[in-house]
Amino acid sequence: MAIRRRFDPTRALQWGFVVLLSIAAAQVVWWILDEVRHTQKLHDALIAEYEVEVQAARAMLDRGTPATEVSDLFPQVVFSSGPERVAVNPRALAELDDDRIRRLRRIGWEGAFFLLVLVAAMAVLAQALHQDAQLRRRQQNFLAAVTHEFKSPLASIKLSAETIALRDPPPDKRRALVERLLADIDRLDAMIGNILDTARLEEGRVQLQPERVSLAAAVRALAEEVGPRAAAAGVAFTAEAAPELEVQADPIALRTVLRNLVDNAIKATVANGGGSVRLEAGKSGAFVRIAVRDTGVGFAAPESHRLFEKFYRPGDELRRKTRGSGLGLYIVRRFVELEHGRVSAHSDGPGQGAVFTVLWPAPRGERA
Ligand SMILES: Nc1ncnc2c1ncn2[C@@H]1O[C@H](COP(=O)(O)OP(=O)(O)OP(=O)(O)O)[C@@H](O)[C@H]1O
Ligand SMILES: [Mg+2]
16 A cells, blocks of 8 residues: 655745755855955956056146146055156055955855854754654654554454353363463553653653662562563573662652563563573662663664664564564663663674663662
């Protein structure tokens, strides 16, 4: 199916402005060149005029007109004792030169200023258009991913529910079906949670309430939640955090960050045919360093910053091995930043695993 691009008046207006600004910039360049040429022409014409005056003065002197009369008639002419007898007043020539330089300087400054303003406006507009195009592409990718993410668990829920309703399976089969139902519902729930979190972050509606939180307890709760799922998918999940380790965090933000990082690590490891995911935590100055290391598909080094952008998922939607919408790491970054922490990603390359490191502020009073 061919997709026709809808006419977007704002975009058309922005492009219209880019065209107008380009024309205006070209006009300014033309104006500068024209003014420079005009100034030079004016200067040459005055010099020629002075020369004519000198010739006329000389002719009048030849005819015996008194020097005072000649001098009154041609104020720009001076008398000299040499064979020429008259010449253009050097002061008049210097004034002419000064005037020319002043004019050229003014044209230079004014022209450069207008050009700078126009070029800056074009750059800002072009940058906005470029970012807009990128965001559109990512949103289209996001829409494709989200549609798939919603459709597949819904289809699976429908199948499980129909099987239970129509076939009345034996208890063990029924239990397996119910577990699958719950897993699918969890998947939908996580997805909707991500979309809602993103919307709240975008609108600045997120009010975090940082408090002293036991990292060990948060990690234990996470291990209980994802451990069985990881094991079922052939991934060994281990988590290590000293019992006394605490962070200054909003508990929900902390849980969301840890869950997203571990979830990603498990997905990447499953896509690499299984392996291990390890969460480690330890004090690091005023922070607690939390590292989630996996033996998954990894990524190319230049991707490490882009992964945290909204909707960004490397590759294209049809060929990607893992499911997702590209919101998880964006939410992670925003939450960590709101908590005054830092997050970074590292991989030695595709197929080499990855490590995501969060520096989370330690509780106040414990910041060595
Ligand atoms: N541990 C990892 N190893 C390799 N690639 C990763 C890892 N974590 C994230 N990525 C890459 O970064 C991309 C963005 O991750 P993010 O969590 O933002 O989105 P997602 O997992 O695709 O979807 P969502 O989290 O919204 O369900 C992923 O699609 C994946 O390609
Ligand atoms: Mg994710």
